[in-house]
Amino acid sequence: MKNLVLVVFFLSTISISAQDQYTKGMQKAFGFWQEGNLAEAANMFERISNAEMDNWLPYYYVSSINTILSFGEKDKEKLTQQLTKAQEFLDVAKGISPNNPEILVQQAMIHTAWIAFDGATYGMSLSGKVAALYQKALELAPDNPRVVFSKAEWDMGSAKYFGQDTSPYCKDVERSLELFATFKAASDFHPNWGEDRAKEIAENCN
Incomplete structure (x- = not known):
């Protein structure tokens, strides 16, 4: 019985230690991100993903950062490397x-970067794939503010591209702000x- 207690205690200690390392690692990665050091943040999330192979979050953030870096990128080779890595993760x-x-929205963002x-x-x-991804995400999580806002922003962009009125989608942006709250x-x-971006879009709507 004593040995069993020791084993349980030992395993619990290992679990707590691993969780503590994960927490510190994630905090450090987000710290790099807030400082504007996206490359170092992505590297940190990638290192965490190697240790947290059953946790989707670090993989998601590696993908997210590489996608963010791809918007506005003019070098096709560099963009391809970034978006390929984003897709793999x-x-x-x-x-x-x-x-x-959340992952469906991120997939839509990768397509949008292309x-x-x-x-x-x-x-x-x-374009059809992006619309389908947002529709599926909305069906799965109709009250997720990122889903509602991201779909609205995509719909606005599509309407603008085709010379259509974007104002019908302002109500969706406003709804996303209510959900963000x-x-x-x-x-x-x-x-x-997403909330800051939604507020910016809402101001332009008005």
Whole structure:
């Protein structure tokens, strides 16, 4: 009995230690991100993912940062490297957490980065996929503010591209702000972005 107690205590200690390392690592990665050091943040999230192979979050953030860095990138080789890496890490995240609306939004963002780089080449093949991803995410999580806002912003961009009125989607942006006001992330490290951008879009709507 004494040996069993010692084993349980030992395993608990290991678990707590590993969790503590994960927490410190994630905090450090987000610290780099807040400082604007996205490359170092991505590297830190990648190191965490190597130790947390059943946790979708570090994979998601590696994908997210590489996608963010790709918007506005003019060098096709560099953009391809970044978005390929973003896709590879997101594919792992999908395997860990299938039908996750946050991951669906991130997949839509990867496609959008390709479209933003070269709409003539990628718009026709990827635009329908983006719309489908947002629709699926909305069905899975109709009260997730990032899902509601990201879909609205995509719909606005599509309407603008085709010379259509974007104002019908302002109500969706306003709804996302209402959802952001009460949204509680599952943990300190779960996705919690988007409110500032939604406020900016809402101001332009008015």
